[in-house]
Structure formats: structure tokens, C-alpha cells
Amino acid sequence: MILTDPQAVNVAALATRTGWVIKPEGACRGEVCVPLPGGGLRGDGAVDVESLAGRLGMPVVADEAHGLWALGPDTAISGRALTTASLPDIVLPDVRTGEPFAISSLRGQKVLVLAWASW
Amino acid sequence: MWQELREELHPKGFEVVTVALDTAGPEACVKYVEAASPAHPSLIDEAHVLDELLGVVNVPNGVWVDEDGMIVRPAEPAFPGRNPVMESFASIDPATLPPDVADMITEVKKIRTDPDAYKTALVDWVTRGAASPYALSPDEVVARSQPRSMDQARAAAHFELGQHLHRAGDHDAAVGHWREAHRLHPHNWTYKRQAWNFEDPVRQGRTDAYDGCWIDDVKSIGAENYYPAVTF
Numbered sequence: 001m002i003l004t005d006p007q008a009v010n011v012a013a014l015a016t017r018t019g020w021v022i023k024p025e026g027a028c029r030g031e032v033c034v035p036l037p038g039g040g041l042r043g044d045g046a047v048d049v050e051s052l053a054g055r056l057g058m059p060v061v062a063d064e065a066h067g068l069w070a071l072g073p074d075t076a077i078s079g080r081a082l083t084t085a086s087l088p089d090i091v092l093p094d095v096r097t098g099e100p101f102a103i104s105s106l107r108g109q110k111v112l113v114l115a116w117a118s119w
Numbered sequence: 120m121w122q123e124l125r126e127e128l129h130p131k132g133f134e135v136v137t138v139a140l141d142t143a144g145p146e147a148c149v150k151y152v153e154a155a156s157p158a159h160p161s162l163i164d165e166a167h168v169l170d171e172l173l174g175v176v177n178v179p180n181g182v183w184v185d186e187d188g189m190i191v192r193p194a195e196p197a198f199p200g201r202n203p204v205m206e207s208f209a210s211i212d213p214a215t216l217p218p219d220v221a222d223m224i225t226e227v228k229k230i231r232t233d234p235d236a237y238k239t240a241l242v243d244w245v246t247r248g249a250a251s252p253y254a255l256s257p258d259e260v261v262a263r264s265q266p267r268s269m270d271q272a273r274a275a276a277h278f279e280l281g282q283h284l285h286r287a288g289d290h291d292a293a294v295g296h297w298r299e300a301h302r303l304h305p306h307n308w309t310y311k312r313q314a315w316n317f318e319d320p321v322r323q324g325r326t327d328a329y330d331g332c333w334i335d336d337v338k339s340i341g342a343e344n345y346y347p348a349v350t351f
Contacts, residue, residue: 002283019172059269061276066284066292072276073171075267081174082264085190085257087182088172092138092162095145095152101136101160104188109134110245111184114121114197115164115175117140117309118148119316119323 003069006060009047018073019088020056027052030086032077122157124199124238132186133245135159140167140178140309142282143317166282167309169194171275174265177308177346181237183244183254191244191254193264196346200238205230223322223334229342233349240351253351274304281314290317294328301331308345311336 001017003009015021019029026035034055042048049071053060057076062069077083090113091102103113125135137157139148142165152161169175173182174194181197184190208228213221240253248254255263265271281296297314304310315323315332323333337345 002279017168057269057272059273059276061273061280063280063284063292063296066289068280068283070276070280070283072272072274072279073267075269075272078261078264079267080261080264081171081267082190082193082261085260087184087188087190090168090172092164092168093145095139095149095161095163098145101162103136103184106134106136106160106184107188108186109132110186110248112121112133112135112197112241113169113173113182113184114135114137115140115169115173115178115180115182115194115309116120116137117178117313118143118151119141119312119320 001071006049030084128245138162198234202234226342230345270303274300278310
């Protein structure tokens, strides 16, 4: 997740991009919840990135020359790409129309998510 | 490529969602989608977030999701009963080609895939659901997903910084982050092939920008390991 200001990360944006939702019980994804000190939020309501990254084992990589940071994926829960079998909410644009499409809108069907590339 | 199987299985409550991992944007891949004109959703993932969220490290990779949104097979090499790319290479005699192209074709022919077994498993799951032996338990799904070390997580962060800078017009800055992503996660082929393709499209040969290239990196792991064998 690209951060232009690590002090001002929005809770909704975090959930959309990483699948981790800040709740009273901690950072949650699927059935997994990890308690966070201070509820995971700063005084101003922004995400406390430092405590979140520390508890979930997420790297924060800085590119100071461009004033950018990237919050990488968690490593401390399962040590695998998946921490739960629950599919995260993935919303991506349609190739042809650019319209956002939520894979979760296909609930009720069996779905094959198939990654491919032109290269 | 998935149209035929999708049409066969759609009446049984099955849908395909294709996701193009293409940092070059829709202009790189939309022509293939328009040519196939699929009825199923066709999405684009410019930042390769599927690597991060689902553990995709190469393409094509498939993830099975049941009616309740639970993953029942994590990312693994996926072919719809045939492999058109391999079929197109089968009739080529490398001896008739320039040496560097012949070298590539020779390696491509060593790559192992099992399209028949994949299709058999997929059809069984669509037909029998949770009773299918190919549908895995939640614990098995997590355990079979790709390992994620701190280096691999840092690679994801560098890849994303690179794609962000590339899309903002600063390709040189992107190269530095992509080199770091390759160093930290050498077995992630989407990070490598995406980056190499900007310097040398299709062939992804040796360039000054990167230490690796397709032919050298494939030979270093052995082409037969390019797609790990799927355990059904």
C-alpha cells in the first residue's frame, strides 16, 4: 500500500487495499483478529501505522527522494501469503470499461480467480 | 483461453474472473480481452496486488473460491485442459531458428504443466462442491499458500513503489525498486517478467537495467521447476 504520509493513513483505505480492518478488538481479516495497543488508532483517528506494522510484521519501505512509503504485507500471523482462507475484498477495474468490480459480488457462485498477463 | 470451459461450467453455478497483472495498463492487455470477448469479468491489476493478497508468483495462476467467499485452493499454476502456449511451441524445430531464440524455445519446451489434471480437478469441484477431494480445508489452504518472509514482504513493497513511480512517469526510479524486489524475492516471476518486459518486450533478454533475464533465470532454477507441480 502506497503511503504519501504515514501519519495520515485512513482506516477505510487500509481496509480496501490490505484487507485489514481496524475494529475495537484489533486488526481483523476474516476470522483472525490481532489486538493493537491503543486500539490501533492515533489521537486524530488515523491508523497508527507503526504499531500496526510492528504487530503484523509488515515492512514500511521508504523512498525519501520521492516522499513516498510503501506498507508491505503481513508476515507475523501465518508466515504465508494467506492468513485466513476467507477471500479478502478485492476490487479492481474492468479492463474494458475501467469500472471497479468487486470479486465479492460473485458470492453464491463458485469462482476461479485467474491471474494472467500480456507479458 | 478460459471461455470454452467457462461456458461449459457456468450453468452449474461457476464463474471465471480473469485478472491481468499489467503495470503497463489496459492498453497492454485489452486487445486480448476484446479478441476473446468473454462473458465473464475481466479485470486489471496494475500493482500486482494479487501477489500480495493471494500469493501469486507466476502466471497463469488460479485461486478457487466457494459460494461463501472461502478460498478452497490457493494460488497455483492453472490451465484449462490445454496449454495453447505450449501447443504452439510443440511444432517448432529450434534448429531452424537464430541461436538465442532457439535457446529460449528449448527451455520453454522443458516447462512442465498438467492441463488435463487441472481441468479434471476443477470440473470435479464445480460438480461436487465441498465433497470434492480437490477442495481443501481452510487450514490446508493457508498452509499451501506461498511462504511470506520479511524479505518477500519487502519485495512486495518495493515492487509497488516501482509501479507507482513508473505510472507517474519516473521509469528510472522504478527500475531501482524493481531491482530490489528481484533481489529480495528471486522466485517471484511476475515482478521479474513485468520489469524485464519494459526493457526488452517478449524476449526479456539481457539488459543493463537488471542482473537477471528470462533465459538465465529459468536455466538457474531448471525450466522443469518454472511451474511447481500441483499436488492434487
